[in-house]
Amino acid sequence: MELSESVQRGLQLAAEPSSVDHRGFQALVDSCFRSLLSSQGDPAVLDEPELKHVDRIQLKQVHSAATTFILEAVKQDADKSAVSSSLEELSFSTERIEIFYSSYQKHKKELERLLASIGRSPARINDVSWRLQYNTKNGQLDKVNEPSYLISLNTENQGTSEDISFTCTTEQLQDLVGKLKDAAKSVEKASQM
Structure with a gap:
């Protein structure tokens, strides 16, 4: 896993x-x-x-x-x-x-x-917004100095609009972008058949 x-x-x-x-x-x-x-x-x-x-x-x-x-x-x-x-x-x-x-x-x-x-049909993403946050300190360590991204997805499912927000590191964001690109390629290949 x-x-x-x-x-x-x-x-x-x-x-x-x-x-x-x-x-x-x-x-x-x-x-x-x-x-x-x-x-x-x-x-x-x-x-x-x-x-x-x-x-x-x-x-x-x-x-x-x-x-x-x-x-x-x-x-x-x-x-x-x-x-x-x-x-x-x-x-x-x-x-x-x-x-x-x-x-x-x-x-x-x-x-x-x-x-x-929880649900049968996936929500449709209408809009994406993001913000870069730079954490310099936290309650346990004196210095952290690591960036994180706050991602907000505006989704629609069965006529209901909802915002889904999550935070990720640079590596997690790169992984997400890579997986989205792979999904887009798969959808493109499937539509050409």
């Missing part, structure tokens, strides 16, 4: 027993699946007693990375070997892989139904 650097860093934190102990890891995995399957966002999803000793910033980073990984695995219909090899590359112990995979297997069908219900 292809994962962004931030997702990889978050998962590597989850793999470290010094960051999240064994009981905390089980509670974390359960809270990730619970937050994905909950119909309303529960602000107290990370307020488990087993997670009280984990740094709140790291906990949010790990939760975000784990839920992203779960959704990507469900989207790709990943089997045990794919999930295991991806987690092994991120330094997960065999025990933590088993804990994660048993929850994944238990909730996979529900998550597939949830993802399938």
